[in-house]
Amino acid sequence: MRFSEAIAQWSELRPFFVFECFPPRTDQGFENLLSRVGRLAQLGPLAITVTWGAGGSTRNRSLDLAGLCQSEHNLNAILHLTCTNMEKGTVEATLRSAKERGIKNILALRGDPPRGSEYWIPADPGFVHAIDLVRYIKTHNDYASHFCVGVAGYPDGHDHSLTLDEEVKHLKAKIDAGAEFIVTQVFYDIDQYIHWKKKIEDAGISVPIIPAVAPIQSHASFIRMTKLCKAKVPDSMRDAIEHIKTDDQKVKDFGIQLAKTICQRLTLDCGARGIHFCTFNLEKSVRRVLEELGWSQKTESPFHSEDSHLPPELLITASEASHLIQRPTTPTHSIDGFQLDPLKDDFPNGRFGDYTSPAYGALDPWDGGGIGVTPAEGIALWGSPSTVQDVQNLFLSYLESKIPCTPFSLEALSKETTIILPYLLRLTANDCWTIASQPAVDAARSDDLVFGWGPGEGYVFQKSFVEFFCTSTSLQSLTARVVRHGNGAITYYASNSSGGFISNAEAGTRHAVTWGVFPGQEIAQPTVIEQESFLSWKDEAFSVWSQWAQFYPPNSPSRATLKGIQEDRWLVSMLHHDFKQPDALWAFLLGN
Template identity: 35%
Template structure:
């Protein structure tokens, strides 16, 4: 959606939030930095910003990365994204390529900038000299498809001494098609308010979005102000100078100063939205939002209609209407959207058709499935030597001490808490849990943890459990499940359904080939029943390939990056990875009696009397 539309919607109605906000991120210099930033962007988007934007570094790999990051943010992470686009030293062919990629990714927002002039003082070799020329070109080629933002300079432009001319240039950009203004960073609020009065006086009526730079360290604070040629109010220096060597205190006091600045902005009548220059950091921005009470305010404002689905939708135009997702990728959203990008669709709208020539091709995934650098993987998980070590890692994750696992991109969710003790118990016995959900029977759609969909509805879930288990144990478990189903009566429709598969693809199941089992659904007034999460054979087998490859990559990544480590320790780690790949089976269980409590599956496993790992 367009930023101007989102702002209008957010602040319309009788009870608008006190303010909305957005985040800016810049393109990292390394591929691992990009991967880590995706994690941070995804996590910070849970704070409910109106949008994020990604800077443009003209020329070379960085500009290509801007397009790639916009595409990933829109398509994979489902984040409303604004793409910076500069025209200095940019030929029209490069501009066309960037706009085409943004258009195809579903991005509807562009921040049109001139960009920095050549460092050698020469004239730009691009086809557009000024931002207004770029705006004209975008409007001519794409009409109103893009919402176009422009830069504003409350303290003047460093290349233009005349304030009148600077205001005139801003008015020209607005007259040729700009939709909103994002300002340069500043700390002098009084000057900013005076500037707002001036641009309103010359007829500029589009939204003004102030650029807010949090204060993390004293050195960075002074350096950025000097580089941007902005004034630092004396009361900022009076507070920060005496404590400039204490980074913790600087951030604390800086948060108070910037928060007070934001409050004054919001009371000025010119501003209802704050744009944070995060510098790809998280804590300082979050501290300001907490100080302003905006995080909870925005969240509570958004809860009225709850969320559309129990997972964030893609904003790619070709995927925005997806309403069903295999549960196997619940914790691996990045690989899911990448893998399924070219899968053919079933006639009824489900994807994952095994008839497609693209189905299950492991090359559709990212080159590396393990989303951690060797250093970070070592910090998170070490070099486990035994099944007991592996169990300890998963238990630590379930207890909230670890924020990721090789097969889970983010921390354990609140929806797991009601069964977490059972999951911990299983992992201590060598059932390494990968995904799970408790059963739910008519939970209100507005409920904070489990709710989703339109308001005044009810949501339901079947108990689901997915785990890695030794092949000798799984044979006994499946025999017990078959016996349990027989006792329950109708064997044509199993109470507990299962899939179990080894590395080589040998599958054991009590489901039919074309069975599609909805494990989450919702009932809402005036709506068809929605069934957004499913279990079915073809997607499960594709997920199997990814799981086993994860163990292989974990072994390869760490095994080749432990130079100087104890050879026996390396060997023990690699032997464990081989054991997990060759002797363990991936299994999922669904209790189709959704009004049953959450103990049935756990009790069946407990009856196997498997001892805790030594």
């Protein structure tokens, strides 16, 4: 059904809700997601939205997922579709395929790039902005009456080169071109949303607006998401989360209560008829929010608010959360003998999480996959490196805290990184440019301010590992040393952009590099390194070089250098299995 018609026909007393999911990167995660979607479907959503990877990178999986949501679970699917940086003809082919599958709803997005001043060149000059996609669908005889088209709204702003009035003007143009509903970006400042909504209404926009809510899953994911979305967060809310950030369960429970209160304010005070939930392919939090609101079709909940791990002084009530925001500013699924518990990935995965999880490799919100900064911002941060040495110096400057981030790490160095910083500096200076790492940890308390994670009263462990880009010559030297001196304690995976792959790990082996032991729970393993997940991540890692290169003019030294690095370097992930010897990996790598 066309989504605009579904909204018009909604007659229940409770608000409607929509779930957003993304196509997992792995086949196992995709299959497991279908089971999870089946359970979420039982809650009675009005629709499900399926995200679209940057440049059409998830085209087939997005189409398959949207089609299966409709055919297997009777869900009204809304397919996200970006129009920039797409190969010529991809938009037309996607629309044709979506229509053949019976999909009737499109969320038209611009995608990244372009943004601001840049040298990006559209692959298809007919599709540069979201309005181009809206106009194309609404003027095409095969699609105009078939597809209901929605567009994105940004209460906190989107393009910071534009004023709010200018952004509203662009949104009005998309509505005039035929868009029939608006889904907002995630936001936390309700007062700002009210201000934006009034601007929308004053501009004569009367189509349904569905505000997006994302229950906070962890402190780290919250910080990353708000940075990428450029979401405004009230100081009191940020302070409250900061106070409990070392206990993932407390953060998760806080996020549920906060999302519940945001939904109450949006529907009761702001007149929202429905909510768009960003699930990140996780289930428990959104289920609890709906059940506590009384919006789900289920009458008996397996989760109760009294199960909260928050102590009384931190448990946030609806009225307290409302005050906080107002302040200015079902069965398991078996795969090759492995059963995924429905809540096994309750805590979000690390980069090398469980590749069988539907939440593995979560995309950045709103069809990210890009570097996360505009070209103008990137050039201001990183200049215009024109030689390999310039790029190496940039990685060194990040480790020396002379610059706040790199295209591969948008956050500042973590506290645990400082423990191994001398090793990382030496590795990077030796032409192994480090982009991820962790020290070995033997039974740190789960509330430790540096290493702690998960619920309280537990203990956490880590194996040391490091990930870096290096030349084929350096890789040959390292792999030879593993054979001669590794003594079976070193595991590595290496791949290049053209598909080359080498490893000393047996096929199918999985290596937990972070794990936790907590009272009354099975051992948790949020970070796992194995071949499937490494190869999935390496595609994204090499795409960063390509996206970074597009910040600079064609035929420029900077673009040529970055493209050359993308083509010549290898991505290597290496770990040491003796977590009781904190210096073992670094001594091996540096020849100490």
